[in-house]
Amino acid sequence: MVDILHRIGVTASPGDVYSALTRVEDLAGWWTEDTTGDGDAGGVLQFRFEPGGFDMKVVDVRAPELVHWEVVDGPEEWIGTQVRFRLSREDGYTIVLFSHEGWQEPVEFMYHCSTKWATFLMSLKKLVETGEGDPAPRDVKISNWH
């Protein structure tokens, strides 16, 4: 099994980042505008994009340090994988350690998702630092796979 890992640091507070990872209207500000559902523990979040989307069960949330989702619907390669955001404080920055764990194989789609996660995390950074992110459908395009 292989994992996607990323690290960003933002000047916003852990509370603001935690909010951006749990409140539907904030999630819609950096990942995809078409976000619905419930970001609290036990809830399910629906993220929709032009070609499809993902349903995430909220496995665990601990304000303001952890958000843990499990993919319960979406592309076959994603089902059962785990997404974690771990927040901490360092040098005046809120550090986000991101992981998307449990891919069965390093398929080409995983290469794509790794880069795409990075650009969405930069969108999260922009949202919490400036008030405006780049969620789908106006997200940063990285290739023919968007």
Next chain:
Amino acid sequence: MVDILHRIGVTASPGDVYSALTRVEDLAGWWTEDTTGDGDAGGVLQFRFEPGGFDMKVVDVRAPELVHWEVVDGPEEWIGTQVRFRLSREDGYTIVLFSHEGWQEPVEFMYHCSTKWATFLMSLKKLVETGEGDPAPRDVKISNWH
């Protein structure tokens, strides 16, 4: 051992991307302005950043489809790791499959490097598509680790 994987697609030709991965002046246009050395097979490239840098031995180059480097000097976690760029053509795009393979452990520095590679690959995309990238020291800052 764990790997960093990314995929981008660019509208430039494979030849232009291959050039941007092998010619010192082109490498200086997307990764770091302070690039010296020899990008041909058997050569060594020196990439320098404010806090330090990397020396890459050019293990293999096959125009216009493969560039393979081995890290021969730099941070301890990087030494002996392998960097590969595999180029192909799809839907009118040149696809770059990037890997930075052979990390001993998924240390926090690897999380950082994964995100940083994504932003540098977007800089490569920008260079070959527009003629201007975002190399260090004017690279996209992602955290307190720059």
